[in-house]
Amino acid sequence: MPQTQHVGAERDRVDGPAKVTGHARYAAEFPVDGLLYGVIVTSSIARGRITAIDLDAALAVPGVVQIFTHRRRPESDWYKHDFSDDVAPPGQPFRALYDDVVHFSGQPIALVVAEEFGIARHAATLVKATYQAATPETDLQTVAHYTPPKARNGIAPPPARRGKAGDAPLRVEGEFRTPFEYQNPMELFAATAVWDGDDKLTVYDKTQGVQNGQNQLAKIFGLKPDHVRVVSHYVGGAFGAGLRPQYSLFLSAMAARALERPVRVVLTRDQMWSIGGRPATIQHVRLGAGPDGKLQSIEHDAVGSTSRYEDQQENIVNWSGLLYPAATTSLGYKLGKLDLVTPNDMRAPGAASGVFALECAMDELASEAGIDPVELRLRNYADRDPAEDKPFTSKELRAAYRLGAEKFGWGERNPAPRSMRDGHELVGWGMATGVWEALYVPHTARATLTADGKATIACAASDIGTGTYTILTQIAADALGLPMEDVTVCLGDSKLPTAPVEGGSWTAASAGTAVHIACSELIGKLLEQARRLNDSPLGAAGRDDVVLAAGRLQLRGDPAKFVTLGDALRAGGLDHIDAEGSAKPDQSVAEKFTANTHSAVFAEVKVDAELGVVRVTRLVIAVAAGKILNPKTARSQLLGGAVFGLGMALHEESMLDHRFGRFMNRNLGEYHIPAHADIHAIDIVFVPEQEDHLNPLGVKGVGEIGVVGTAAAIANAVHHATGVRVRELPITIDKLLPGL
């Protein structure tokens, strides 16, 4: 990029003022005339059939307008469509109020619509369903485990086994478990649907993919896609929960259509457990190594949970064949069907769970071999992708280990467990490696420049708190030679240029490149106009010879030769100029290279020697993720990832009562996520990494990488502090106390 005044520099979030003043409107906050309020009633059983729903009392409440159930809903073809969406896994997606079958506890079975929220909420308590209940199966340990017959799009099944198991001198082996976790963004899922006649629909939705929702609604209701508009300017967090359209979207649109009035449906916090979450896993890791710690074999098998009706899949084990070379590599992945809602992708899906197990096992191997954990990883460093025998587009993981270790003071570590103490607390230091894919996907964007020198950037991407508004502003400001204040970025509206769902850490690279190209195209078009002027000073200039700066299109080497924006536009009789840009990944790059982000995570814990209470007093995460567009917002994403990983390590667990197939702790008081008091010093170190292959910006994305490895580093630190290995997350007092 020629001018980089803003890209790469710390910049305040451009949506900051809207967010700190309360003026940013989220899905449930768009005022609409004649609005009705929908409250969902959920099933109390996990498996079986609804035999009857008694609505008499609820319908008798004044102000109740309608109650929808599977027997009281518009007779239509809507349900003939498959409800699939751009990121659906193989299977039959859930259709709310379709029939009497109950697939999971907490399934929506009725929608009460009333004139006031309070009335709907009250009437919903009066709905009484009776069931023919079957025994639910929700124990991943005891159900059958199978290889999914159809792979999920974008999720590679484990590669074939390489080599045969030998008798390595050093062996470690363990079973690791991770629980059901839920994204629990602070904003509740919500949708407000407004029909204009019976063929035009607008929904204000909470989503990571406005066009994914748009396409789903268009299919279900048989509408032209451009007659459906899904708007989501601000998203109060999502972490993967908003990748697939949630049932609030369909229910609001269905009710609004039937009642010919706008309807808003907001989930309760309790109902946020019925929209996905991170699948539980049971994993076995076996490592074999020589006395020098060099890995000879890596075996990693995982079982992940899914629902009965869909095969949700994630990449849990492939990382183990990617991070370290070994002559024997055996990776396995199976699913177990449970009577629960289909899980979805939760921040760093697969990697968060799988790398936890691998990196804890590596720590065990380091202890076994008597080798420092960082040194063990350096001895097993993969300079090429061992699984596919390809070079990496870039990989500065070695530097990440070094810089992270320096920042943390790792060199002072006494390797013996229980060797450090601070008063009544045992102190432990642990580390782990983190890895995530560096994804770059097709994306489009439009740039518009008006005669007054103001630019608008538009694409249908979402900013779920990641900073997309800000980095796109920076990229456009640099490309168009404008101050950031003169650039407006429009996102989260399905009528804008095509964007995929916002996930996988690909948005910065993909949307960013699309904006960069759109701006470049725009300058090209402007140059065409400028050259039409009589005696144009740019008459002989080509696209690469000019830059736009301060409202002048000027020769790169000779700024005195210029045409003003106004003159160029006037030459063409235009009041504005616009251009679209597309990010198009080059297939040959993917064939030739493997692209990943990497991190080295270092953790200090203090464990109360008698009570077993764990505090994470320091975290250092050194991240190699290519070019960092905005260190301020990128750091925040990584801090957030670290906090997410800390929650995974110590707090988060949705607890099932298998008798009822029901999660017991469906609220933020009992499903613990980190609070202010849990968070102490966190340092983010950006490791310089030159990325030349992946995309023109050299960007890799930082949304997930902060999560990966963090739980393992904390678990390893807990072992160092206490001598106790906890292989089942979260690391709670009950698991530590017996060993203290």
Next chain:
Amino acid sequence: MRASSTDLPATIEISLSVNGRRHRLSVRPWDTLLDVLRDTLDLTGTKKGCDQGQCGACTVLVDGARINSCLALAVMKDGAEVTTVEGLAKDGELHPIQRAFITHDAFQCGYCTPGQICSAVALIAEGHAGTREEIREMMSGNLCRCGAYANIIDAIEQVMGEQAKGGARGASRPDERTAR
């Protein structure tokens, strides 16, 4: 005895001053202050994250003290002075805490932010928190799933430091929190 479920409870007239503007409202006894702010007054800056007192997203100042507005019935606050996040900026000038939140990038999605900000304003006025540890402890009712905690504490610490230096006290030191 339970009233017949088919009767709606009658509405009750209350008066609320919100961000300096007095409103006469007729509310049902079950309407929370949070829902009245968001749905009736269209002050959607105050967020609903759980509706059961567990997240702090709905934090507002009532007579200077921070409360979870989802746990307060509007009828209990008849006559109260309420300040929401929309009322903190004066004449287009952001409140120092709002400015510090932007400078320190103390939010990502922004959904917990109004609650964090109102809570921080009250925390400073309460005058009990001195150290970072104390700020953390006393802000722990405000969850942030984006994990902006470190930056939030930086923002609060900065403003507390400036106010201490400037000798400025919190606008008003609220009374101990008591139920009205």
